[in-house]
Amino acid sequence: MNSALTKAAEAHAADMVDEHFFAHDSLDGRSPFDRMKAAGFKGGAMAENIAVGYSSAAAVVKGWMNSPGHRQNILNCTYTLIGIGYDSGQVKPEWGNGSWVQDFGG
Numbered sequence: 001m002n003s004a005l006t007k008a009a010e011a012h013a014a015d016m017v018d019e020h021f022f023a024h025d026s027l028d029g030r031s032p033f034d035r036m037k038a039a040g041f042k043g044g045a046m047a048e049n050i051a052v053g054y055s056s057a058a059a060v061v062k063g064w065m066n067s068p069g070h071r072q073n074i075l076n077c078t079y080t081l082i083g084i085g086y087d088s089g090q091v092k093p094e095w096g097n098g099s100w101v102q103d104f105g106g
Contacts, residue, residue: 002105004040005083009101011035012050013085016099022052022091036103043081045106047073053096057086060100079104 012035016022024032032048049070054060064070073079085101 002041002081002083004042005036005081005103005105006085007083008032008035008039008041009048009083009085009103010087011039011085012048012103013087013099013101014089016050016052016091016101017087017089020091022050022095022099024048024050032103036105041103041105043105045078045104047076047079047104049073049100049102049104051100052091052098054098054100055096057100060098064102073102073104076104078106081105 019027021027033046036046049064051060051063083103087099088097090097091099
């Protein structure tokens, strides 16, 4: 666990709920890498997984592992640090509750 990555992940999960959007880039144009660096992360390798509407951590991880790109981030040995963010609110009513973010660094 890395505190800067956790700070970035938690803030993005909350932002997606508060502003009702689902994307890697924030509505203000910041990329995941911008947010991780702004939170104080100093590493060079970074990646992000996001998801909405899953009812549990086990369900969202299963979803990510069934997605080739998300799975690649989780299994990439370059990433030795992680930050996890969750907000229980709704991004969009039709998607259900829960905004999930994994920020990876190395």
